[in-house]
Amino acid sequence: MALLDESSADRLVEVFAECYRYERDRLVRAFPGMLELTGRLRETGIGVAVVTSKLRADALEELSATGFLQNVGPIVAFEDTAAHKPDPAPQLAALHALGASGGVGVGDLPTDIESAHAAGLAAIGVSWGYGATPALLGAGALCVCDSAEQLEGELRELLAQAAISFSKRSGSSKGPTTAR
Numbered sequence: 468m469a470l471l472d473e474s475s476a477d478r479l480v481e482v483f484a485e486c487y488r489y490e491r492d493r494l495v496r497a498f499p500g501m502l503e504l505t506g507r508l509r510e511t512g513i514g515v516a517v518v519t520s521k522l523r524a525d526a527l528e529e530l531s532a533t534g535f536l537q538n539v540g541p542i543v544a545f546e547d548t549a550a551h552k553p554d555p556a557p558q559l560a561a562l563h564a565l566g567a568s569g570g571v572g573v574g575d576l577p578t579d580i581e582s583a584h585a586a587g588l589a590a591i592g593v594s595w596g597y598g599a600t601p602a603l604l605g606a607g608a609l610c611v612c613d614s615a616e617q618l619e620g621e622l623r624e625l626l627a628q629a630a631i632s633f634s635k636r637s638g639s640s641k642g643p644t645t646a647r
Contacts, residue, residue: 488525497533498595500615505538507619513626516541516561518572518582520551541565553581558588571625573618574598577606589625593618 468479508515515538519526523544530536541564543557550556558572572583575596583590584607592603592611600611609625612618 484522484525488528491525491529492532495529495532497535498593498615501618502534502538504615504619505535508622509538514565514567514570515539516543516565518543518552518557518561518579520545520578522546552576552578553585555582555585555587558582558586562586562588569629571622571629573622575603577602580606580608589629591618591621591625 468483469476471479505515517526517530517535517539519542521529521544523542523546526542526544527536530539530542541561543560543564545551548554548556548560552558562568562570570588572579572586572588572590573593574580574583574590575593576598579598580590580592580603590606590608592598592600592606592608594600594603594611594613603611610621612621
């Protein structure tokens, strides 16, 4: 907001947050199939973290309102790291909280993809957010999924490949964890 009007930046942030929260409460919805997908991942022992540029209170409200809060583990919000996407810091904080050394980042913006790559993660884009498919692919997404079913297939394939290579490297059968 400081780029718009430095002297009014604090007030602009306040007004934006008020409007955002009003609209969010009326409009927030889970994308079809994602609640079920995160539930299946949790049930099979695959950790799911949320990495968001939103403030923690807003992220918790949205996750609770949509039912996702019960399906996810750590939440890394804006105030949790000094550096923000596309920096790897938020992704690395999520991996640390999960106790994971690798995984797959899933996001709807090029900065999500860039942050995942910077943290050494594979990255998948999703088309149902704010980013455009060409921008997500240009940022390095392996693919852009149009449905939860397509995302699940891509995740399972990537995680299976990673588990095989992880097993060969360390002799362990514990696979990687998914961080978003």
